[in-house]
Structure formats: structure tokens, C-alpha cells
Amino acid sequence: MKSDVTISSAIVTFGDMFDNAGADAEKALFRAPNPGTTGDVDVNTVRQAAKRIGVPVFDTSGLEQVRVSRSYSLVDQAMLTELIEADLRQKGVVTGQMQVQAHFNEGFEPIKAADSFQPAKLDALRYLPGSSSFTARYIIDGVGSAFTLSGTLDLLIEAPHLVAALPAGAVLAPEHISMRPISVKQADAQGIPHYDQLIGKALNRPSRDGMLLRATDVSVPLTIAKNDLVTIVFNQGPMTLTVKGQAITSAAQGEAVQVLNLASRRIISATAISPGAVAVSTAPMNIAGL
Numbered sequence: 001m002k003s004d005v006t007i008s009s010a011i012v013t014f015g016d017m018f019d020n021a022g023a024d025a026e027k028a029l030f031r032a033p034n035p036g037t038t039g040d041v042d043v044n045t046v047r048q049a050a051k052r053i054g055v056p057v058f059d060t061s062g063l064e065q066v067r068v069s070r071s072y073s074l075v076d077q078a079m080l081t082e083l084i085e086a087d088l089r090q091k092g093v094v095t096g097q098m099q100v101q102a103h104f105n106e107g108f109e110p111i112k113a114a115d116s117f118q119p120a121k122l123d124a125l126r127y128l129p130g131s132s133s134f135t136a137r138y139i140i141d142g143v144g145s146a147f148t149l150s151g152t153l154d155l156l157i158e159a160p161h162l163v164a165a166l167p168a169g170a171v172l173a174p175e176h177i178s179m180r181p182i183s184v185k186q187a188d189a190q191g192i193p194h195y196d197q198l199i200g201k202a203l204n205r206p207s208r209d210g211m212l213l214r215a216t217d218v219s220v221p222l223t224i225a226k227n228d229l230v231t232i233v234f235n236q237g238p239m240t241l242t243v244k245g246q247a248i249t250s251a252a253q254g255e256a257v258q259v260l261n262l263a264s265r266r267i268i269s270a271t272a273i274s275p276g277a278v279a280v281s282t283a284p285m286n287i288a289g290l
Contacts, residue, residue: 001059002016003061003066004066004067005017005067005069006068007070007071008115009032010032011032012029012030012068013027013029014050014053014055018058024055029046029049030045030049033068033069034143035071035073035113035143036070037069038068040067040068041065042065043064043065046066072115073113073114074111074112075110075111076108077102080108083121084125088125093155096157097158098155100155102134103152103153105149105150106150106151108149111140113142114142114143119140120138120141121140121141123146124137127153136150155183156181156182157181157182157183159192159213160192160193160213161211162177162178163175163209163210164209166207168207169221172203173199174199177199190212192212192213192214193213198213198218201221202218202219202221203217203218204219205217219252220253220255221252222251223252223274223275224251227247228246228276229244229245229276230244230259231278232268233273234280234282243261244262245259245261245270246259246260248260256271256272257270268280
């Protein structure tokens with residue numbers, strides 16, 4: 001007979017109590033203690049239970065009692081919230097990278113449940129997205145009847161935040177951005193862009209560390225800035241004509257820009273093609289007349 005036994009099930013078997021139990025190993029002796037608890041069982045109790053299953057004689061190994069412990073799984077608020085999130089995801093309320101944060105009205109202490117594949121189960125959920133309130137009924141494995149908790153839910157989504165103070169015009173790189181959770185309502189109201197939509201974009205204004213980035217905070221980086229000296233280029237087949245100019249307006253690559261032709265002193269419309277270069281599409285009579 002073993003002196004110290006640790007089990008995970010609700011029933012103590014003959015095989016739990018004895019080595020080399022043979023064909024009697026799976027026969028039940030008595031109920032196990034509650035999950036996470038320990039109890040002492042005297043030899044007479046073991047002997048009576050063994051007689052009931054047809055084993056009247058066994059070696060007690062000189063023991064007077066056996067210490068029986070039951071392992072457990074800890075059910076905490078995080079696990080209960082995960083069950084709510086899984087249910088809402090199955091119903092299509094929570095999608096993609098969304099997360100759920102539950103706030104229980106009552107204080108909740110972790111529960112020692114049976115050490116099983118599913119220590120807790122969401123039996124029913126009532127949720128009103130408009131008010132964010134919920135009521136959930138749970139069943140805890142190995143712990144009697146179901147119980148109900150209520151509270152509110154926040155639906156969260158990862159949103160981009162700056163991790164450093166940057167000046168206006170700074171071009172965003174991956175190391176400048178950290179994804180942090182905010183409410184879905186806030187994301188919808190403020191127009192939060194996806195991470196991939198920010199990389200390579202320029203800040204429209206000086207920005208602080210920790211700032212939530214919105215779609216209006218960035219734009220395509222300027223290829224030509226106002227007052228930049230530029231080369232005005234006209235291409236037609238093998239012919240290329242150039243003349244110096246100065247930008248009157250700013251533009252990103254591919255956008256229209258107004259440029260002063262420094263040779264003719266005329267303001268012309270062009271297209272920004274690269275830093276320091278703009279293109280015109282109308283064929284000039286001569287290079288100075290662009």
C-alpha cells in the first residue's frame with residue numbers, strides 16, 4: 001500500500017492506492033477529496049472499501065493511514081474572460097485581432113477546479129453590445145453547481161502608437177511604432193490605420209512618445225518641398241531637355257507641383273518624379289521657354 005497518493009480524478013481507485021494492482025487496478029474505492037485539497041484515510045477505511053470490490057486481504061506495509069491529495073487547475077478571471085471571448089468569436093461578435101477585456105461586478109477569487117482538459121465551461125452568456133453589459137453562467141469541473149457573474153466588456157483592438165517623439169516630416173519605420181490595445185469604439189471613431197499603412201509615411205506634425213496614430217496624422221512623404229531647387233525635365237523619345245527651376249508648392253511623388261522656370265521666369269505645372277526633379281509633358285519650343 002502506498003503512503004502518499006496524488007490523483008487528478010474524482011474517484012480513488014485500487015490502482016491509485018496499491019502498486020501492482022493487476023486486474024483490480026481500475027476498481028473504485030472511494031471519492032477523492034476536493035480539487036486542491038488533501039485528506040488522510042485510515043487503513044480500516046481502505047480495508048472496508050477493498051472488501052467491497054472483492055479484495056479482502058492486502059499488504060498494509062505497516063501503515064496506519066494514507067495521505068491522499070487531489071491535483072487541480074486554477075480557474076482565474078483571465079480564464080473566464082477567455083471563455084467569453086471564444087463564445088463571442090464563434091458568434092461573429094469578435095473578429096480578427098480583436099480582444100475582450102471583462103470587468104466583473106463582484107470580486108472574484110480564483111477557484112481550484114479539477115485537473116482536467118476543460119476545468120471551466122461557459123454554460124450561458126447574455127451580452128448587450130450597445131450597453132457592454134454581460135451576464136455569464138459558468139460550470140467549474142469538480143466544484144458543485146454552476147455560478148453566475150455579471151459585469152461589462154470592453155472590445156479591444158491593437159492600434160499603432162509612437163514609441164519616440166518625432167518631428168514633422170519624419171518618415172515612419174517599424175522601430176517607431178508599437179501596437180497597443182484600445183477600444184474598438186475609439187478605433188472606429190478616430191479612424192485608426194493598419195500598421196502596414198503607416199510604414200514609409202511622413203508625420204504631418206511634431207508628435208510625442210506614446211501618441212496614438214490616426215490616419216490624419218500621416219501622409220505620403222514629400223518628394224519636392226516648397227522652395228526646393230529642382231531640375232525640370234522634358235523627355236520625348238531619345239530627346240531629353242532640362243532646365244533649372246524652383247518649387248512654388250510641395251508635392252509627393254507623382255503629384256502635381258507648381259515650379260518657377262528660372263530661365264524664363266515663368267510658373268509652369270509639372271509632376272514630382274524624384275527628389276530634386278520634376279517632369280513636364282508639353283513639348284517646349286526651346287529649353288529656356290519651358
